[in-house]
Amino acid sequence: MKIKDKVALITGGARGIGKEIALFFAREGADIVIWDVNLEQAQVACDEISTLGRKTLADEIDVSNYAAVEAGINKILDKFTRIDILVSNAGITKDNLLLRMSQQEWDAVLNVNLKGTFNCMKAVARPMLKQKSGKIVNIASIIGIIGNPGQANYSASKAGIIALTKTAAKELASRNINVNAIAPGFIQTDMTAKLPLEVKEKMLEAIPLAKLGNPSDVANASLFLASSESDYITGQTIVVDGGMVMA
Numbered sequence: 626m627k628i629k630d631k632v633a634l635i636t637g638g639a640r641g642i643g644k645e646i647a648l649f650f651a652r653e654g655a656d657i658v659i660w661d662v663n664l665e666q667a668q669v670a671c672d673e674i675s676t677l678g679r680k681t682l683a684d685e686i687d688v689s690n691y692a693a694v695e696a697g698i699n700k701i702l703d704k705f706t707r708i709d710i711l712v713s714n715a716g717i718t719k720d721n722l723l724l725r726m727s728q729q730e731w732d733a734v735l736n737v738n739l740k741g742t743f744n745c746m747k748a749v750a751r752p753m754l755k756q757k758s759g760k761i762v763n764i765a766s767i768i769g770i771i772g773n774p775g776q777a778n779y780s781a782s783k784a785g786i787i788a789l790t791k792t793a794a795k796e797l798a799s800r801n802i803n804v805n806a807i808a809p810g811f812i813q814t815d816m817t818a819k820l821p822l823e824v825k826e827k828m829l830e831a832i833p834l835a836k837l838g839n840p841s842d843v844a845n846a847s848l849f850l851a852s853s854e855s856d857y858i859t860g861q862t863i864v865v866d867g868g869m870v871m872a
């Protein structure tokens with residue numbers, strides 16, 4: 626088992642990519658905390674994980690609210706005494722063309738995706754610094770690297786996460802804390818299910834491996850970055866996209 630008896634917090638883990646990461650981590654021996662705005666779904670995910678014999682905690686936390694995040698971290702420490710892994714995965718889209726994008730659409734996406742990641746990293750850094758160990762995995766997107774029409778807010782938030790990852794990696798490296806990001810391409814989840822068919826077909830044409838990704842593809846990369854196999858890697862962004870974006 627790659628992360629046996631580690632305590633892992635996964636934000637937005639009630640469904641989609643986050644839930645898959647939680648299941649992968651539990652199968653590899655970790656105890657799992659799921660934060661989500663949808664507590665009912667988060668509890669369903671935790672109930673499923675409990676059948677794998679791991680301890681779980683589901684909590685209703687909006688990652689854009691720092692006070693809630695800090696209280697949530699204290700709750701985890703009360704129950705598990707430590708936090709070894711953070712996967713900052715909670716994210717939303719509110720697409721619109723730049724000229725039509727409202728202040729609310731901009732603020733909502735930046736608040737959840739970028740500020741939410743900042744909030745979780747800041748709050749989790751305290752116990753990790755004390756432990757002198759930790760693994761932080763931030764879920765960005767290839768859209769944060771290449772941009773995308775209609776996603777000014779989303780692309781800026783994800784580019785911000787990539788930069789934030791590098792800065793935190795430099796700040797926390799001396800305490801044995803690795804901070805990396807994953808930039809998924811087009812992964813089949815509820816988030817992408819709502820895209821129009823023509824957009825999906827166009828994206829498929831641009832994928833060299835000629836298929837969409839699955840949440841398990843992102844979960845595999847997350848597990849690598851959360852395990853000791855990646856101990857000498859920090860500040861990096863691993864692109865999981867079937868070859869769409871090549872540096």
Ligand code: NAP
Nearest residue numbers: 637641642661662687688714715716766809811812814816
């Ligand atoms: P998803 O199916 O929409 O799941 C996201 C989860 O996050 C949902 O359970 C959602 O709750 C929760 N959430 C939303 N706002 C939150 C908040 N403020 N605090 C806590 N939880 C919150 O999304 P996904 O496709 O699995 O995506 C997961 C991550 O991967 C996101 O960061 C996304 O940007 C990134 N990503 C996805 C793709 C893709 O192709 N799917 C590609 C690149 C990057 P609700 O049930 O209330 O919505």
